[in-house]
Amino acid sequence: MMAQNTTAKIAAELGFNEIGIYFYDVKTDSEDELSRRMDGILSGIANGDIVFFQVPTWNGITYDKAFIKKLKAYRDVKVAFFINDVPPLMFESNRYLLSKVINLYNHADLIIVPSYKMAIFLKNMGMTVKKVIIQNIWDYPTEAYLEEPVLKKYINFIGSPQKFDFVKRWNYDIALRLFAEKSDELSGNIIFEGWQYTTNLISKLSQGGWGLVWSEENYTKTYMEMCTSYKLSTYLAAGIPVIVPKGISNEQLIKENNLGIIVDSLDEMIKKTEKISIDNYHQMAVNVHRFSFLLKNGYFTKKTLLDSVHALLREKTDEKTNF
Template sequence: MRVHITSLYGMMGVVGVSQRRTAEIGRQLGFNELGIFRYPVESDTDAELSKRYDGISAGIGSGDIVIYQGPTFNGTKFDDYFITNLRWRYGQSVKVIIFVEDIVPMMYQGNEYLFPQVIDMYNKAHALIVASENMKEYLIEKGVVNPKIYVQNLWDLPEKVDTSITPKFMKRISFTGNDGKFGIMDAFPESDVALEVYGSDKREDVPQNINFNPFISDEHVLLNKLREGGFGLVWAENEHVRNYMHYCNSYKVSTYLRAGIPVIAHKSISCAKLLEKNHWGILADTLEEAVDIIDNMSDEEYQKYIESVEKVGFLLENGYFTKKVLNEAIYGLYVDD
């Protein structure tokens, strides 16, 4: 018996990176990788598509376990057919775990009509791995009946940081990425607390305490820059994006925690309980509230956050969130607690 895990290629950005890193952690556990390429799937005939599936799944045998990382962004039809084909070909002899890393009908407005297909696909699996308890509850409300659902909580980030750099208390908040879909700069208050933005185009119509920095593509360099101190911002003023962040796992959370600095996030974020219970950051209803907390924070208070964050950095570096949930899901296929 072997355990297989899919991995997405041909896709840039966080989606591709996160899937390949998850597959790498799987390989550390002895899993076999099944590579899936993102391509214009609509160009394939049914016969061509069938051959493509046969190539991907050629190494799967009776009694094996397949962990399918989804979506592949090849379309719901592609993902559903892969799962359906496995169940048709092997019946119950092959166990299927779907690692739900994003949900397209929730990500993009106008795609809600895909929900019935997605829920039907999830119900064909023997187990699901989902981002958060919030997502687990929501999927059950939408019709998921699978009793085996396991929660990921955070993305791992197996990147080294320069431990000779000690994060210092600064009235500085860092935000990585393009602000276009988040709408933070238009809502950030003018104050003594600076917002350092890495990646968005410079704007002149913002408060003077917002500073623009070039995008840093080298993750190691970015982490060490963030590690200088202050806080990391995971936020959205856009209502649709904020709502999705209530369910999904944001890679930004893990980026800041791996850098060794506390997180600032909205109280509705999916990992809110984890951040609060472990003293990994500040939860607020508004950016004004978050800025006010920092403005009145002491160095001693900040150092307590740093001590707490340092502990989770070890887990993120060594892939323990992913290892834990993968092992739980496989264990649960055969043991009822």
Template structure:
């Protein structure tokens, strides 16, 4: 018996969803886990027989009774994922759903048609890995019946980069596109915003420094001071904000791995973790975030920067996944 993990390929190089799965798989392979590569493609182009043969190829290295950590979603659609699970069961595989995103909660236009089918699918797992207790509560309210759950809390961000202590600067850094995060187009606050994005349009009248898009190995050393802004939208009843209450933020882990204290939405899924470990500030609005940064003292910042540097060590060295992998092994040894 061995442990296997699915891994996503075929998306854009800038895809956070693919990057997260790829990083997780790298950590898993370092622990002796076998990779099952899934390519994103036009599933509708396959006949049922072609799909079955394709999935048999993905699973060629499986053995009877193996454990499979199924990273979800595959972004090939629920029908692909159902068929993939069905063929895993032919190997009598014990299946862990590592649920990283829930499409009908991300894209509310799909909620009515797809929420219950997803819940029915999730209920077929032997074990779940969920991003947060908040996500578990929400899915159980939708009808989730699986009680065996491991919690992720944060993404790992493995890197050889070792940050120095972050420099005290009253500025905010944000990673994200202007098309998805409109607040980065108009910034009426005193605190300067450093915007790392590929598609930004610079307005000289805004208090924004446009810093471009950079690959991870270049980006992390540039995150050398101030605060990392982990934000969705100010309006609490908007789907984007509601979803941040449920999922694990890859952006948050990037800041922490780089050694940056953070400013985050007060209702972000990791809010209690940020508070407990003194990793930064929680704010209910961007105006409050601006005020918190402007009022922060050098001494207060240095305390947070030390806490973040120490905590970031865990993320840089894959602690979150290693812990989850141990918990997966323990669960199946006991069951």
């Protein structure tokens, strides 16, 4: 929800008008009621418009299909799907829905995907959309007060112990500074910060240390190689260097800009962080500060949206967008 709302706000700066889609229990609507509700939502659409549809809406695949059917009834409307997440790849229990989700994507004139690897995967699984734009990373606009980060003997992590089991087994000398709801399952060297809202979270993260993006659950790890982590952008916007697993979709971006360290295991992470000098950490923090300027000003979202508009206005695809 935060990422979708942020995208809508950044788009408004470029002159886009927002189409507000509500998240609710769709089953409470009859077919006629749902149709009328969608008519109201789409009342501002005109023939020939370009529409960006952020998916999923989290109202279910049936809702999303009905919405696109309504939208496609307008003459000469071009629809770009902005894929925020792919539920069948997020949760193994939803894998059976993948063919239905890809069938939905095939109604788009253009697809925005988190990574090149995601584009190739979807194509191999049956996606036929030719025009594809790569998002690369989430933006994170914030006006929160940020400190100048310093090397501290802890690693920041945002995530519930119920979802990330490694948190429950944290017994390293370097502490895990955890931002999550309190849990009785926690033990070991953990600094518990509780769940923090955006402004407080960013301010606290900016105090220093590292920002960890990690999962040891195989299905989630595979998804991390294709999706774009909002958690990663949160750390970078706060100004702290990151620790990420090899193979993550943003690996090359992190490496080229020297924004943190890339490791194969938590044990390797401990060894590498122990060897980092204050000067080396400071240089990484300087690099992150420069890079975060782009995130905090919506650069990547603006570029993604404008590139998509240009691609949709061209009659034929070219090498940059043709998959």
